[in-house]
Amino acid sequence: MNLYLPIAEMSANIFVFLGMGAAVGFLSGMFGVGGGFLMTPLLIFSGIQPAVAVGTEAAQIVASSVSGAIAQYQRRNVDVKMGVVLLSGGIVGSVIGVQLVKVLRELGQFELFVSLSYVTFLGIIGTLMMIESLNTMRKAAAGKSVSMRRPGQHSWIHGLPLKMRFHRSKLYISAIPPLLIGAFVGMLGAIMGVGGGFIMVPAMIYLLRVPTNVVVGTSLFQILFVTSVTTILHATQNHTVDIVLAMLLMIGGVIGAQFGAVAGEKLKGEQLRFLLAGLVLLVCLRIGWNLVVEPSELYSLSGLVGGH
Amino acid sequence: MADRKKLNDATPAAQPSPNGAGVRDRVVQTTRTVATTVRRALPELSPADMGSLLRKRNLQFGFGVALVVILIAIFRFTGDTKPVPPQPAVPTAPAAPAVVAAPKEPVVEAPHIVPRLPGETAPAAPLTASPTVPAAGSEAVEADVSTRSVAITSNFSGTEIVVFGAVDGSRQNSPEAGLYDVVVILEGTHTPIISRRKSNVAGLWINTQSVRFASLPSYYTISATRPLEEIAEPAVLNQHGIGFEHVRLIPAGWMAHGLTADELKSHREAIIRLKQKDGLYIRRDYGTVFIGRSLFRTQIALPANVPVGPLDARVFLFREGRMLSTFTTKVNLQREGIEAFLHAFAFEYSLLYGIFCVVIAVAAGLAASALFKRGAH
Numbered sequence: 301m302n303l304y305l306p307i308a309e310m311s312a313n314i315f316v317f318l319g320m321g322a323a324v325g326f327l328s329g330m331f332g333v334g335g336g337f338l339m340t341p342l343l344i345f346s347g348i349q350p351a352v353a354v355g356t357e358a359a360q361i362v363a364s365s366v367s368g369a370i371a372q373y374q375r376r377n378v379d380v381k382m383g384v385v386l387l388s389g390g391i392v393g394s395v396i397g398v399q400l401v402k403v404l405r406e407l408g409q410f411e412l413f414v415s416l417s418y419v420t421f422l423g424i425i426g427t428l429m430m431i432e433s434l435n436t437m438r439k440a441a442a443g444k445s446v447s448m449r450r451p452g453q454h455s456w457i458h459g460l461p462l463k464m465r466f467h468r469s470k471l472y473i474s475a476i477p478p479l480l481i482g483a484f485v486g487m488l489g490a491i492m493g494v495g496g497g498f499i500m501v502p503a504m505i506y507l508l509r510v511p512t513n514v515v516v517g518t519s520l521f522q523i524l525f526v527t528s529v530t531t532i533l534h535a536t537q538n539h540t541v542d543i544v545l546a547m548l549l550m551i552g553g554v555i556g557a558q559f560g561a562v563a564g565e566k567l568k569g570e571q572l573r574f575l576l577a578g579l580v581l582l583v584c585l586r587i588g589w590n591l592v593v594e595p596s597e598l599y600s601l602s603g604l605v606g607g608h
Numbered sequence: 609m610a611d612r613k614k615l616n617d618a619t620p621a622a623q624p625s626p627n628g629a630g631v632r633d634r635v636v637q638t639t640r641t642v643a644t645t646v647r648r649a650l651p652e653l654s655p656a657d658m659g660s661l662l663r664k665r666n667l668q669f670g671f672g673v674a675l676v677v678i679l680i681a682i683f684r685f686t687g688d689t690k691p692v693p694p695q696p697a698v699p700t701a702p703a704a705p706a707v708v709a710a711p712k713e714p715v716v717e718a719p720h721i722v723p724r725l726p727g728e729t730a731p732a733a734p735l736t737a738s739p740t741v742p743a744a745g746s747e748a749v750e751a752d753v754s755t756r757s758v759a760i761t762s763n764f765s766g767t768e769i770v771v772f773g774a775v776d777g778s779r780q781n782s783p784e785a786g787l788y789d790v791v792v793i794l795e796g797t798h799t800p801i802i803s804r805r806k807s808n809v810a811g812l813w814i815n816t817q818s819v820r821f822a823s824l825p826s827y828y829t830i831s832a833t834r835p836l837e838e839i840a841e842p843a844v845l846n847q848h849g850i851g852f853e854h855v856r857l858i859p860a861g862w863m864a865h866g867l868t869a870d871e872l873k874s875h876r877e878a879i880i881r882l883k884q885k886d887g888l889y890i891r892r893d894y895g896t897v898f899i900g901r902s903l904f905r906t907q908i909a910l911p912a913n914v915p916v917g918p919l920d921a922r923v924f925l926f927r928e929g930r931m932l933s934t935f936t937t938k939v940n941l942q943r944e945g946i947e948a949f950l951h952a953f954a955f956e957y958s959l960l961y962g963i964f965c966v967v968i969a970v971a972a973g974l975a976a977s978a979l980f981k982r983g984a985h
Contacts, residue, residue, distance in 0.1 A: 301636075301639075302763065302765045302912070303762055303763065304760060304761070304762050304763065304764045304765075304912070304947060306943070306947050306950040306951045306954070307950075307951070307954055309913065309915070309916070310912065310913050311764065311765050311766075311912035311913065315639055319677055320677070320678075320681055322674075322677075323673070323674040323675075323677035323678050323681075324674075324678065326670055326671065326673075326674040327671075327674050327675075327678070330671065338678060342678070342681045345681065346681070359965045359966065359968075359969050360969065362966055362969035362970060362973070363968075363969035363970070363972040363973040363976075364973065365973070366969070366970050366972075366973025366974055366977070367973045367974065367976055367977030370974070370977065371977065408802065408804050408815045408818055409814075409815060412812075412814055412815065528966045528969075528970075531962055531965050531966050531969070532959065532962030532963060532965075532966060533962070534962070535954065535958050535959070535961050535962030535965060536958040536959050536962055539954055539955055539958060541954070541961070541962065541965050543950060543954075543961075543964070543965050543968065544762070544950070546965060546968075546969065547968065547972070550968075550969060550972040550973075551972070554972055554973055554975075554976030554977075555976060555980075556674070557976070558976060558977070558980040559667070559670055560670075560674075562667065563667035563668075563670060563671060566667060567667060567668065567671070572671070575675065579675065579678065579679075582679075591812050591813060592811060592812065592813070593813075594808070594813065595806060595813055597878075597882070598805050598806045598807070598813075598878075599803055599804065599805050599806075599874075599875065599878030599879075599881075599882060600803075600804050600806070600815070600882070601801055601802070601803055601804075601879060601882050601883075602801070602802050602804070
């Protein structure tokens with residue numbers, strides 16, 4: 301069954317996108333990641349314009365993070381103050397990112413930039429996650445328990461001014477690092493069509509030393525608001541949010557995510573994290589392959605941006 | 609659309625069409641069976657069942673399925689990003705009489721009209737001084753289209769338009785005489801377009817060269833009674849912009865500087881090639897057929913990805929390499945219903961549209977968590 305997508309201007313099979321939404325939704329619910337880093341490349345591979353994929357994916361991330369954010373909030377796993385600080389940085393980053401998308405599209409280098417960003421970040425995150433999960437698995441086999449947090453360590457971050465007290469996270473740190481992290485993730489999210497959880501979560505754990513129990517909730521909280529802003533910005537600046545496509549992805553995604561969330565609670569972590577890392581690296585290699593191998597068609601066409 | 613479905617139901621496996629439509633049909637069949645099963649099972653489902661669904665084994669299975677789907681998605685869409693299978697350029701009109709009821713005559717096999725006496729044809733060697741001035745003969749062409757207005761709605765998946773017409777004062781004795789040549793062009797609005805070329809920079813394939821062309825038809829189908837080269841001289845075709853090679857394709861001013869003629873030429877060829885690959889530029893050498901002494905018709909496919917905008921149908925009448933007459937008519941191609949609404953909403957009230965998208969997204973997320981909370985916990 302085909303449906304005509306009004307902004308992407310193509311006829312698409314409903315079930316392909318529903319299925320893609322459900323599969324990515326399941327994984328994202330399971331690992332507590334937004335799933336944007338899988339969904340956006342998949343959309344691009346399936347023939348959707350990169351800019352439309354990025355804009356539409358922002359809307360879908362809103363949908364997939366809403367229920368998670370609310371659930372975490374009810375379980376009191378959100379550090380609202382930290383979230384607001386991250387969020388203020390995130391909005392600034394998002395504004396910059398959307399402008400950057402506009403400029404890069406005019407220059408015809410948007411696809412390249414998206415690909416390079418994906419290869420870089422998926423490569424780093426995938427490798428780190430792979431190493432971490434392998435280490436955990438080895439240590440678990442050796443019978444040791446591992447904790448992610450190493451409290452009591454001080455770094456240069458603690459020497460910065462503008463200190464704030466974050467009660468929920470039991471932290472007393474400068475507001476500058478969270479602001480910068482928020483801005484960076486917001487900008488990346490706008491360009492790559494991701495929520496940025498896969499950068500936000502490690503950054504909060506390793507750089508800010510936020511306790512792991514509030515990390516997921518707080519990052520979801522800030523992702524929800526930043527992607528909302530990003531969606532609106534993409535819609536106004538680039539006209540690249542396809543609501544029909546977004547709704548298909550949402551329907552598949554939210555259903556998949558519900559099952560995935562329960563699965564994440566019930567299933568063992570390390571092996572699955574290992575698999576996710578493998579998947580991330582695979583997507584990374586696939587995008588990198590397209591950049592390196594001589595394409596069968598060297599030419600490409602595009603209309604003028606906004607020329608409707 | 610409805611026709612096609614009926615056709616599939618009648619002969620599900622008997623059409624291994626060249627575009628891989630056979631595979632598609634099978635997928636459609638499967639999904640339909642699944643859909644009916646789900647529809648039957650749904651009323652019997654209670655929220656408690658949802659909870660029992662989430663057992664460890666099922667979840668592991670679900671995880672496996674999700675991985676497989678994603679792996680397939682990553683490697684299936686390797687590079688082929690064409691949204692529609694290209695129209696096979698068969699000379700005969702495909703049998704789809706239900707779509708258009710315009711001329712009821714049986715479709716004439718095109719090859720009938722091909723053979724001509726060699727002496728007669730001699731594709732208009734340097735004939736007369738001014739080949740474009742309509743000849744003294746009183747022949748004129750008149751034409752119309754089967755559908756004046758095509759609506760793009762949410763289930764638009766391409767359509768077909770029949771262009772038919774008559775040669776006024778035809779002197780040909782039979783449809784097969786081949787005295788006249790008719791060229792029908794259906795073209796979309798002219799828009800500027802940018803062509804980019806990748807080249808290898810430090811191991812990466814990067815867009816390095818771009819040419820902006822001021823005006824290019826977004827869609828262009830040419831359907832003629834014979835290959836164009838046999839109908840008229842390139843100069844004549846060029847003058848009227850008939851044929852892919854003769855479409856006016858001028859680089860916009862300063863954008864072309866620094867390019868050699870060869871590079872410009874390969875950009876031009878690439879544009880035509882890419883447009884053909886997308887199914888937007890179609891050439892059918894024997895697509896137009898005479899079905900009477902003066903009556904001719906042709907069937908033109910509008911693919912699902914046809915750019916929205918008015919289309920011009922231009923009909924050219926040739927005899928012995930000289931253009932006798934032309935006729936132009938219009939086809940309106942516009943969004944209708946929810947498509948029109950959403951597009952206008954997105955482009956004219958983009959801020960509201962953005963907020964609307966966010967509201968929809970939030971509502972979808974909330975609805976899902978409300979729906980599943982009862983079952984899961």
